[in-house]
Amino acid sequence: YIVDGIQIAATDFALLNPNDIENVSVLKDAVAASMYGSRGGNGVIVVSTKRGRAGKPNLEIDAYTGWSVFPDFRDFKLMTANQKIDYELRRGGTSLSFYSAAEIDSMRKINTDWSKKLTRTGRTYSVNAAASGGSEKTRYYASMNYYKQDGTFINTGFDRLVGRINLSQDVDNFTFGANITGTYSMYNNTSEINAGINAPLNALQWANPYEQEFVPGSYNAAGNFIAGGSNLARPRITETGQPIGTTEMAWNWNKDKQVRIVASGNAEYRFPFLKGLSAKVVYGIDYNQDEIQAFVDRRTYTAGTNPRPLSGANANFRTSSFARDYTTTQRVTNTNSLNFNRKFDDHSIDVGVYYEYIEQKNTNFGSTVFLLQTPLQNESGATVNADLLPRIRGGASEGRLQSYFALATYGYKNRYFVNANFRRDGSSRFGADKRYANFGGIGISWVALDESFLQSWKNVFSDLKFKASYGTVGSQEGIGFYESQGIIGARLYNATAGLNQTSIANPDLQWENRKKFNVGIDYALFNGRLYGSLEYYRETTDNLFLPRELSRTTGFNTLSVNIGSVRNSGIEYSISGDVIRKRDLKLTLNANITYNKNEVVRLADKDSVISGFIIRAIGKPISSIYLVDYVGVNPANGEAQYRKRDGTITETFSLADRKIQGTSDPKFFGGFGFNLNYKGLALSAQFSYMLGTRVYNNERANLENPDYYYDNVNSDLLKEWQKNGDITKIPSPNSIFQYETTRFLENNSFLRLRNVAISYTVPTKITSKLKMSGITAYVSGTNLWTLTGYRGRDPEFPGASVTGAQYPALRTIQAGLRLNF
Numbered sequence: 001y002i003v004d005g006i007q008i009a010a011t012d013f014a015l016l017n018p019n020d021i022e023n024v025s026v027l028k029d030a031v032a033a034s035m036y037g038s039r040g041g042n043g044v045i046v047v048s049t050k051r052g053r054a055g056k057p058n059l060e061i062d063a064y065t066g067w068s069v070f071p072d073f074r075d076f077k078l079m080t081a082n083q084k085i086d087y088e089l090r091r092g093g094t095s096l097s098f099y100s101a102a103e104i105d106s107m108r109k110i111n112t113d114w115s116k117k118l119t120r121t122g123r124t125y126s127v128n129a130a131a132s133g134g135s136e137k138t139r140y141y142a143s144m145n146y147y148k149q150d151g152t153f154i155n156t157g158f159d160r161l162v163g164r165i166n167l168s169q170d171v172d173n174f175t176f177g178a179n180i181t182g183t184y185s186m187y188n189n190t191s192e193i194n195a196g197i198n199a200p201l202n203a204l205q206w207a208n209p210y211e212q213e214f215v216p217g218s219y220n221a222a223g224n225f226i227a228g229g230s231n232l233a234r235p236r237i238t239e240t241g242q243p244i245g246t247t248e249m250a251w252n253w254n255k256d257k258q259v260r261i262v263a264s265g266n267a268e269y270r271f272p273f274l275k276g277l278s279a280k281v282v283y284g285i286d287y288n289q290d291e292i293q294a295f296v297d298r299r300t301y302t303a304g305t306n307p308r309p310l311s312g313a314n315a316n317f318r319t320s321s322f323a324r325d326y327t328t329t330q331r332v333t334n335t336n337s338l339n340f341n342r343k344f345d346d347h348s349i350d351v352g353v354y355y356e357y358i359e360q361k362n363t364n365f366g367s368t369v370f371l372l373q374t375p376l377q378n379e380s381g382a383t384v385n386a387d388l389l390p391r392i393r394g395g396a397s398e399g400r401l402q403s404y405f406a407l408a409t410y411g412y413k414n415r416y417f418v419n420a421n422f423r424r425d426g427s428s429r430f431g432a433d434k435r436y437a438n439f440g441g442i443g444i445s446w447v448a449l450d451e452s453f454l455q456s457w458k459n460v461f462s463d464l465k466f467k468a469s470y471g472t473v474g475s476q477e478g479i480g481f482y483e484s485q486g487i488i489g490a491r492l493y494n495a496t497a498g499l500n501q502t503s504i505a506n507p508d509l510q511w512e513n514r515k516k517f518n519v520g521i522d523y524a525l526f527n528g529r530l531y532g533s534l535e536y537y538r539e540t541t542d543n544l545f546l547p548r549e550l551s552r553t554t555g556f557n558t559l560s561v562n563i564g565s566v567r568n569s570g571i572e573y574s575i576s577g578d579v580i581r582k583r584d585l586k587l588t589l590n591a592n593i594t595y596n597k598n599e600v601v602r603l604a605d606k607d608s609v610i611s612g613f614i615i616r617a618i619g620k621p622i623s624s625i626y627l628v629d630y631v632g633v634n635p636a637n638g639e640a641q642y643r644k645r646d647g648t649i650t651e652t653f654s655l656a657d658r659k660i661q662g663t664s665d666p667k668f669f670g671g672f673g674f675n676l677n678y679k680g681l682a683l684s685a686q687f688s689y690m691l692g693t694r695v696y697n698n699e700r701a702n703l704e705n706p707d708y709y710y711d712n713v714n715s716d717l718l719k720e721w722q723k724n725g726d727i728t729k730i731p732s733p734n735s736i737f738q739y740e741t742t743r744f745l746e747n748n749s750f751l752r753l754r755n756v757a758i759s760y761t762v763p764t765k766i767t768s769k770l771k772m773s774g775i776t777a778y779v780s781g782t783n784l785w786t787l788t789g790y791r792g793r794d795p796e797f798p799g800a801s802v803t804g805a806q807y808p809a810l811r812t813i814q815a816g817l818r819l820n821f
């Protein structure tokens with residue numbers, strides 16, 4: 001992600017104020033991305049922010065509010081209190097065996113809906129103000145945005161304040177500019193993407209419906225906790241030991257305060273003695289500071305992971321804790337270039353030579369204190385003694401990237417174009433003899449419609465352009481700063497400080513090398529009313545970064561190596577058309593589709609590498625899912641049945657019968673939509689889709705594991721086999737439960753209404769009387785409808801498995817007003 005010439009982290013793209021964005025370009029082929037070198041190995045998203053223009057100052061104010069809801073499971077439901085009690089009693093009673101029949105009857109009436117207890121309708125508020133203008137010599141753009149979102153999960157939220165200023169100044173042959181963005185944001189969040197028992201997002205579905213939330217207690221005069229009584233253990237868990245999600249969310253908290261500054265300055269000098277020759281310097285910094293705070297109340301389940309004092313009056317008590325961590329990340333980019341562009345009759349040339357240096361430094365320091373004895377939920381509430389010392393941690397890392405490169409474009413008659421580049425990149429991440437590598441590429445394009453022999457086609461085509469490119473680009477992003485050197489860390493052993501090796505050095509680690517080939521056509525027909533593009537691509541990644549399994553005798557599980565080669569090839573097609581194009585009415589339709597084929601071409605020293613239920617095998621997709629075929633249930637005895645490799649059916653589970661069951665990488669993906677405008681009233685909708693992909697639903701597997709029947713489970717278990725002759729897909733609970741089968745493999749292909757919006761712009765004749773240049777009111781919705789066979793909350797997520805604690809894409813409605821002066 002490149003913003004005004006400065007790289008930012010992909011995770012920080014969401015922190016941009018969308019109102020500041022002028023243009024977004026996606027660069028994928030080797031020549032287009034060559035300016036960004038190794039940073040562009042996976043493609044480049046280039047963002048240009050708004051600039052001031054000469055003329056009358058413009059002021060824009062935009063405000064909106066929105067509502068978001070947390071989606072429910074698709075196609076399966078958890079058990080109700082009656083169902084769960086009956087199921088437990090049938091299975092043996094668990095904790096219910098300690099209750100009388102009358103007590104159990106009273107529990108049947110509880111039926112707590114934990115989803116309603118832990119989620120809510122989230123609210124969003126945003127106010128944005130921007131001013132721009134300037135003269136022929138001086139131009140400015142400034143904006144301020146406040147954004148607040150209350151999460152759909154209780155006690156979560158996000159606040160962000162963003163300010164931006166862009167300035168440019170012309171002085172004779174000089175042009176100076178500055179782009180500065182400052183962001184302050186604060187998160188209140190919870191644990192996500194895990195199967196941990198103390199994650200409230202998991203408690204949402206695991207807590208039994210006959211349990212009730214606990215009302216928080218208070219502190220007495222001595223500063224001790226009162227938790228509805230003297231028992232400190234009872235409120236934190238349910239009868240089965242499951243944490244109570246509302247208790248975890250109410251008494252524990254996690255906050256992340258972030259300050260971010262992205263600033264760049266640029267200066268360009270146009271040499272007077274040679275027209276078209278200029279020198280340019282860009283210097284920028286991306287600085288991020290995080291302060292993360294976490295408080296754990298001793299009454300909660302999470303406190304069970306805290307250490308206890310070795311002795312003393314508090315030795316039998318769980319301890320509260322407070323943690324504070326500071327992290328800073330600083331990336332400095334310096335790009336210097338000498339450029340020449342000129343036109344000579346029918347010829348045009350644009351040449352640039354560059355030197356670029358990027359340095360990144362990361363630091364972190366943190367501490368955790370225990371035995372909080374007062375209501376103060378910070379360090380001042382802790383009692384530190386010899387029995388329980390505070391935990392201190394810290395570290396630092398840094399890396400550098402140095403590049404020399406040249407770019408050139410030649411054009412003839414504004415019809416034939418050749419683009420070429422060559423670069424030499426060096427990275428500190430690799431071994432001493434492997435740090436530098438050479439890359440380059442060439443591209444050609446032809447504006448065919450200007451040819452004399454195609455003049456007769458101008459009544460059909462209004463644009464016709466052919467293009468092709470081939471090149472190489474490196475990548476270093478798949479490894480850490482010190483993978484080639486090995487890492488040594490400090491540790492305490494037998495009360496003595498010392499060092500230990502945490503990873504093995506690999507001095508042969510070198511650049512991933514990506515070879516890219518693209519060929520395509522851009523077209524427009526019928527006076528530009530129908531337009532689009534068709535492109536074929538083929539990309540091969542050599543020296544792929546993958547972990548190699550090591551012998552357990554080494555003391556290390558894996559080593560990062562350049563282990564193989566992967567190829568992606570496919571076709572991208574897009575089409576848009578103005579179905580109706582009149583003065584007061586315009587209707588435009590658009591659609592795009594991408595077909596992608598992924599396959600492993602080479603693996604060092606072996607034909608396949610297995611990691612969990614993912615296999616990387618030559619000739620197969622890199623994210624191939626490797627599971628045993630689940631056939632069903634034997635109606636005679638309730639045992640699960642599996643298909644062996646030879647096609648026969650067995651009740652004996654064996655990992656040797658695993659085979660490839662598809663891939664989590666989609667074969668087809670894309671979108672389609674429309675834009676309708678009529679006399680200031682605009683309606684638009686955009687759909688997205690993904691086809692030919694499969695994922696492992698680990699979240700559902702945990703809810704259908706009969707060994708976990710003491711917590712809430714999927715109501716499908718009510719259909720499990722009970723007696724001879726039962727026809728069902730759910731085995732007897734006495735059948736050994738197996739995870740690595742296709743029973744929990746699901747097709748997560750989907751069609752989603754990504755966005756729909758309606759707006760009305762007040763006519764100019766009215767706004768001019770109000771001395772305004774524009775008034776627009778709008779309403780929009782996001783993720784309002786999804787069609788899928790996936791049985792989880794959200795079919796769209798990275799990776800081949802949804803582990804658990806998933807915070808899904810939310811259904812959101814927003815309404816706002818935009819004013820221009």
